[in-house]
Amino acid sequence: MIYNGDTPVSRAQSFHDVVRSRHSVRSFLPTPVPPSVIRSVVQDAQHAPSNCNTQPWQVHIASGATRDALSKAILAADEAGHISPDFSFSLDDFHGVYGERSRAQGAAYYQAIGIAREARDERRTATLRNLNFFDAPHVALMFMPVVGDCVRVAGDIGMYGQTFLLSLTAHGLGGIAQTMLGFYAETIRAVLGVDPSMKMLFGMSFGYPDTNSAANHYRIGKASIEESVTLYD
Incomplete structure (x- = not known):
């Protein structure tokens, strides 16, 4: 069915544009x-698919004073060496082409913001911007219940997160999924009063992109579909 004069082609093109214009934003306006716009985004994200329609995501969005207190607590935890991830993660675990892609992304980002490979202090400062949410005024923290080995639930959370990010783009906003925020799960639960039974997978900082920032002007290439998709006749 066609409504309001829209054709299927124009609808597909609109989706095409949103998907391909979405990118990880690493600098935001205050x-x-x-x-009302945040509510519209989460209403879109609520339509993400999930195993058996369980909708296992528990999303906590911090803004204003809560956002500031959260960033302060995470930075203090990092300074004290208090790392408390619910799930393991290490860049060293990426092997072969996956490691190559990871290193290429890092190199492109640091080149874009003018930080040399050997400038360790500057790189450390840039990394810590994760913990100040890249100056974004909002951050969404993605929690999930423990069900089995958690793999299926984590997949559901990923689909929610992607829908959230695409909705941000469609609303003229930007966001970035941050695994690093998950390294401070215990701290974040304490600040927000989240039940310990809920495990944190990742966070997403979001807001209006700072279009003057060099961090938002680079793009990383995507693998060809031949590398990822096998088609059968």
Whole structure:
């Protein structure tokens, strides 16, 4: 069915544009997003698919004073060496082409913001911007219940996160999924009062992109579909 004069082609093109214009934003304006717009984004994300329609995501969005207190607590935890991930993660675990892609992304980012490979202090400062949410006025923290080995639930959370990010793009906003925030799960639970039974997978900082920032002007290439997809006749 075609409504409001739209054709299937124009609808597909609109989706095409949103998917391909979405990128990880690493510098934001301080301007808060209106609550009505945030609500529209989470309403979109709520339509993400999940195993048996379980909808296992528990999302905590921090803004204003809560956002600032959270960043302060995470930075203090990092300074104290208090790392508390619920799930393991190490860049060293990526082997072969996966490691190559990871290193290429890092090299492109640091080149874009003008930080040399050997400038360790500057790289450390850039990394810590994760913990200040890249100056974004909002951050969404993605929690999940423990079900079996958690793999299926984590997949559901990923689909929710992607839908959230695409909705941000469609609303003229930007966001970035941050595994690093998950390294401070215990700290984040304490600040937000989240039940310990809920495990944190990742966070997403979001807001209005700072279009003047060099961090938002680089793009990383995607693998060809031949590398990822096998088609059968």
